[in-house]
Amino acid sequence: MMWSDVFLMRNEVLLTIAAFLILCVELMVEPARRQRISTLGILFMAVITVVGFMPTQSGVLFGAMYQTNDYIALMKAILNVGTLVVLLQSVTWLHKENNQDKVSEYLVLIFSTLIGMDFMISSGHFLMFTLGLELATIPIAALAAFQKYEARSSEAGIKMLLLAALSSGVTLFGLSFLYAATPGGSLYFADVQAAAQPSTMFTLGFLFFLSGLAFKISLVPFHLWTADVYEGAPINISSYLSVISKAAASFILVIVLFTVFRSLQMVWTNALAVIAVLTMTIGNLFAIRQQNLKRFLAFSSIAQAGFLLLGAVSGSQLGMTSIMYFMLIYVFSNLGAFGVVSAISNQYGKEHIDDYNGLYRSNPMLSLTMMLSLFSLAGIPPAAGFFGKLFLFGSIAQHGMYTLLIIATVNATISLYYYLLVVKAMFIVKSDTPLAHFRSDNWMRASLVVCVAGILVIGFASVIFDSMFGISIGL
């Protein structure tokens, strides 16, 4: 193995090293100073993020078990950025009394899930995909149950874990059928792609497999775990789940659809179109009624996934670009929103929408950040979400699926309604006892600044989109 090969796997390798280093450091420092490890973790993550953006080449390693190229590298870079932001936002929470002796475990689990996601995206074989998926799931379930003295946290953990197990069971069952129906008996992506035909067994296997990803992206009707888990899990885990985990799964979904299963386009275009409509609609309908902001953001992220799917449905280069672009924006927007919720929850333990009444008066910057993030999620300019959504819609328009396009745009309007509810609470509703002014710590502030900057810049800086377009593929 050459150094250049290692460089191709830099994300995974560095993350593994970081995880081990953290474990080692944990052993060496005395318990009182273990808090500091969070700084170390952030530092590692920052380095990895920077390295992740370094130019790279395409390559295939381990006899095609592992593959990478420009867009895969970019996807990983997006995941890195998101994770970095999540880590920044976690510091306050990690330093709380209950958690401070679990800092390194937290970091290691986060890193290992990120490794799993990276492998998942980079996989060249369904086995690698499966392992990546599991690695990206099982530790997160544990993270969801991180606050073990809280019933809700445990509940979130078990719901996630068991349903994930069921889902991966279904996925694997599908893969076994795929295996059977792939002449040649090879589950390397390239081999499957070469052998794929829309036969009954192959299609069934494919759809079972798809359901596993759908579960991970929380597409309706495989989304039911999402809200409960987000609500019960620690906020930063929810944000990690809603952004990074979802993004990773969406990326691999696009990759397999556009490469391995491209000959099944007829099947998945229709299936995904239906799922996209369901996801947007159901996500919106549930989000309307939510009072708990975490739960609210959960449904909102479900709906967002529905929009995301449009890019996949289109099957075009524009579609893939839009997915990456949208995800990049979504990382900042959703983490911006989650960051604010997290800051307030850390400070006051309040997550109800009514608690936000009159927030603008007492905490203007937080409110503005929240508003900007929500506008970005809703697709309102000048927030970047506008661009992201518009390009996604554009990919569908390019594909000529106008009915779907109209349903999607109408759903975008419905989503605006509930985003505005939060804005209303913060800016319009008067409250006698708004949450008092407070300063969140510098990590959190830094993360929010990053998010706001991202939201404001990504849309207008067309170079981002254009360069993504340059490396994307279509059917």
Add this chain to the structure above:
Amino acid sequence: MDYSLSVWIILLPFLAFLITGLAGGRMKAIVSGIIGTASMAIAFVLSIMTAWSYFFASTQGAEGFAAISPINMVWLRFGDTLHIDLGVMLDPISVMMLVVITTVSLMVHIYSIGYMQGESGFARFFACLSLFSFSMLGLVVATNLFQMYMFWELVGLSSYLLIGFYYDRPSAVAASKKAFIVTRFADLGFLLGILLLSFTTGTFDFQTITNPAGPLITQPSSAMFMGASLTTIAVTLIFMGGAGKSAMFPLHIWLPDAMEGPTPVSALIHAATMVVAGVYLVARLFPVYALAAPSALQIVAWVGGFSSLFAAVIACTQTDIKRVLAYSTMSQIGYMMLALGVSGYGGENGLGYMASMFHLFTHAMFKALLFLGAGSVIHAVHSNEMKDMGGLRKFLPITHLTFLIACLAISGIPPFAGFFSKDEILVAAFQHNMPLFVIEYIVAGLTAFYMFRLYYRIFWSDSEHSHDNAHHTPHESPLVMTLPLMFLAVASATVGFLPFHELVTSDHKGFEAVMHWDLASASVLIGVVGIVAATVMYRRSSTLPDRIAEGMKALYTAAYRKFYIDEIYVFVTKRIIFNGISAPVAWFDRHIVDGTMNGIAWLTNAVSYRIRNLQSGQLQWYAFVLVISVIALGVSAFCMIR
């Protein structure tokens, strides 16, 4: 000669309006009055000069008096030929109207300086008066239909503003509103008529439209609608506009109420000038009516005839002196309309046309005089009601005398002006339409009757308690008010001798008018009968009128109540339009249209609420949904592949 100065006839009042309107509040009240009057005086002089040079100083070509446009500029362009121009067109009727308007307006201005003295809105009054003069002058010199429509609207506005001059008086406010809306309704017809006419001719220009050799008249449009040609419909609709402005039945209801305005205003706008705009409009388009749409002209004739009778009957029963005059105005305008309606085009045939214009001219003089006289009376007794008057001849000698002259004029007693013009109308009617002649003949008698009823009730028929509520002994008005009375009295007495048949004719060419002595004497006779009847009944206060009224109770009550037309209007507007259309529309909008929109939101919420249990929190339910969905996906795959 160069007529470019004539533009100033129109512009001067406008300038006066701007000055008094914008700065009126900051100057001494009398100054604004003087500005208005001075500008009007100059305009008067200019129009007299214009008229002199147009009628008498210029040589008349073979085509008669040619129309002259010293200025005409495009104001708004719709297309190549369709454009609204603003300009001045001088032809016999417009020049005549210039004279009428500036004369009466000047008199009214002068009169108002006295009449309005001490009113808080003095400057405003003069501003509006100037605005009105401007608009009315602009209307008569219009070179095209649309210019006319524009100024038509503006006179409506000034009328609105002046009727509602005492804006803190609810009745005045209501009257002004009514006047505006009713005329607006009529203007709808006018506008539609213009649109229709412009559609068939492709132009608004009067000269093109009314050219007897032009395409509209020589090639009548073949397009028919409900059995009438488009041209007929168009000019009928235009007549609707004229009828509204000229208070023809059934659009007359605003006119009596309009008497809420200050009396000089009634004299100027609602007697002499604005209300004859409808007549002027028909006259303006007369070639079209006469040559291309004779059936429309029939309508004009009958509406005019009926209105004149209708109004005359009502006038006999009214007790508010201004209302009597208002109905009288309506009746007289009916005369003019009728005259137009029974007229033909060209030469002798156009006698009705000439008579109509002649009557317009004379009527302006004596009706303005009547109103100003009435104003003088009201000024003296502070009441409009006949019961508060009587025997005023002693106190108001000048007013009395001038009023008498006017009454004689309107009753068609020679040698006063009305005699000549009315006689021509009767002749025209007699020649062309016997039934209408009969009506008009009766109306002539009625006119004399109610005018002298009015005259006697004001100046004679002393009753001992008639001045009880007066604050002081009535006294004659100041010179500034009586001077116009005298001037107009002289005019009323003399203008009948003007050779109208040589000047203002349907084809702009003079013709030889013949005096029909038989008809003339008959008309004088009926006038005298009317006067005598009035003298018998009203010279002294007696119970005779009451007894007669008792005798024809139904008719009297109906006439007194103005034949319930107002009630019908109220019913139509309140019940049918407001409550029958508007309220349902408002309800529909709030509940159905908006309800649908809200309903969509409600539905979304309801669905959201209904499906909440999908998220039951039960892990195994989630698992079930997951599995079922996977299976459904699988099954659908089968369907897709097959």
Add this chain to the structure above:
Amino acid sequence: MFPDIPLSHVVIVSTLMFFIGVYGFMTRKNLFAILMSTELILNAVALNFVAFNYYLYPDKMQGLFFALFIIGIAAAEAAVAIAIIVAIYKNFRSVNVEDISQMKQ
């Protein structure tokens, strides 16, 4: 075994096992029982892989390796699941899945 027993018989067995597991997942109240159901499911999948490998593509061992790794995954999953269930037991004093539904709608 090949060719005495047709592949379909194995597939029937594994499919039945799989869906029995699914049934158990959906009906069992005890969290451990549910966990066991997932083990059934994963076991069925592994059997499937192995059977296909054996009957169709014995020239490569991909199915077999898949099964091998599935066993590993099952182990990892079970370990974490058991840890969480224990935590649940501490918090809820119950391992009945129907009690674990604080969060809903």
Add this chain to the structure above:
Amino acid sequence: MKPVLFYVMAAIILLGSALTVSSRMILRAAVYLLFVLVATAGIYFLMDYTFLAASQLTLYAGGIIVLIIFAVMLTSGSGELQPKVGRTKAALAILASVAGTLTCLASYFAYNAFLPRTVPTDSSVRAIGAALVSTGQNGYMLPFEVISVLLLAAMIAAIIIARRDAES
């Protein structure tokens, strides 16, 4: 002999599975599960996949089942009867399962493009071992590493959740 053995195993598997999901005694269910796993291992043996069978026995049967049994005993009175399943729930579950079974089998039977069996390759422990550390085509070194990370992560995860905190 082999066919009979297979059907016996199959019978054990199906019966054991059914009992696992229906037994009202949780520990018994665990034992039935053990039977199923062992029987599966038996089928692997029949296919001559001995390494796999061994792994199945040690990891699954030996590891996981024991773990479950311990945990069961740790948390609840292992002897208590599980409550009965609600009718609706059972009906729905049966519906889903039957439908699923039928769909899957239908798709399997509808597929008739299986190629003839290829020539078996070496499936000895040695060969498997070699493949597990091979980085080439059909080498499983990378997955092997990944699953080690997975297991490590799972371990850490299990520890942080299960361990007793210092202060509490």
Add this chain to the structure above:
Amino acid sequence: MDVLSLFVVVPVLTVIALVWARDARQVRSIAAVGMGVQLVQSVILLFRYLQLHAMPGATELQFQSRTLWFSSLNISYAVGVDGVAVAMIMLTSIVVFAGVFASWEVVEQAKEFFISLILLATGVFGFFISQDLFTMFLFYEIAVIPMYLLIGIWGSGPKEYSAMKLTLMLMGGSALLLAGLLGIAFSAGAQIGHLTFNLQEIEQAHIPMQDQLLFFPLTFIGFGVLGALFPFHTWSPDGHASAPTAVSMLHAGVLMKLGGYGCYKVAINLLPDAARELSWIFIILTAVSVIYGAMGAIMQKDLKYINAYSSVSHCGLVLFGLLMFNKASVSGAFLQMVSHGLMTALFFGLIGMIYGRTHTRMVDKMGGLMKVMPFLSVAYVIAGMASLGLPGLSGFAAEMSIFVGAFQHDDPFHRVATIVAVSSIVATAVYVLRAVAQMLLGPVTDEHFLQLKDAKWQERLAVLTLLVAVIGMGMAPLWLSDMIGGSVQQVLTKLQ
């Protein structure tokens, strides 16, 4: 940087300056200066445009500039103005300028208020200068969304409900619109071989009829919602009733014009075949809406509702005029936009000022205000007269252009529809005069009113600005009409 971008840059700079403002005084001074500059530069633009346009061989579109933005999708920041856009920009800057002065007394969160207000204005200006579908939509959305906060925070009455309703209905419209716009871009792109969002390039493409028939309703309704197209107008009464003064002014005066402008610039201009084919549906709707709005206004008691319904009627007329595909009527529609923008802004401004004094907007609770506040009352009467189309004020030229133009159609259907629309002039007179009579005239009904003061200087300034514009346009409409008419000609030839 090109000249036109200044129209976006200046407001943005104003907003940035506002962020640093310290107190309400500074805030409004900055806003006033910013919008004053904007007004001045739009006047300059106007003259410069007329000058350039008068040159031989000049194109309708001036000050063009195009910068590639998203190169992969060929989206560019393209600007340029034709006569129509110049008129709209002029209108916008006048109304915004007046709006700033009308909201002089906003003290509560003044900074936020003006920032939102000017952001809104930025969107509007951007929209009018855009020559690219993408930026057009971008600015459109920017213009719409601050409305929510403006009504929600500074509004009155059921402001939260109204704000939400307005925002959602408008965004619902923009959802359809977005679908249509994307459809147009991609469908046209398929025709000309490369994707483009540039309006001029799309104009060259012949979008297949089948697609046009889908996109036309989408875009027309999408923009129409903002243009108060019946039956999608119901956000308007509630929204206007709840909105603060300046917001109503801007919204009715300018924002609603985006709807009409968009209908023309996108729906009709880019989809001429479908426009021809489907116009009859919308002609019916708009003709109905003209008379319906007027009828609805008659029974209203709340001044803002009266004006909102009147806006429905007038904006219906705008769309009606646009759909007549005739030079006079289309330029009349734009005149009507300008006219309605000015007078409705004037109306809402006055209503706000009156409400600020009497604390009621109910017509029947007021009376005799003419005596108490003559300036405001006279201005109100003038606005009312403009509304009912009195010659010499802005409404007349506009309405007459529409009517005359529409009536020149050979097709009787169009003429009948025109007659329906024309008949609204009576109903308009009724509701305007009813309100005037009730509220301003007659005796003073409430002695508390006698204490009220007439307009302050800033209010006078706001009102006078608009009055001058209304009267100026009413007196001399020709240059404006010609400027607009020249620009619409090009579009109309496609529709023949």
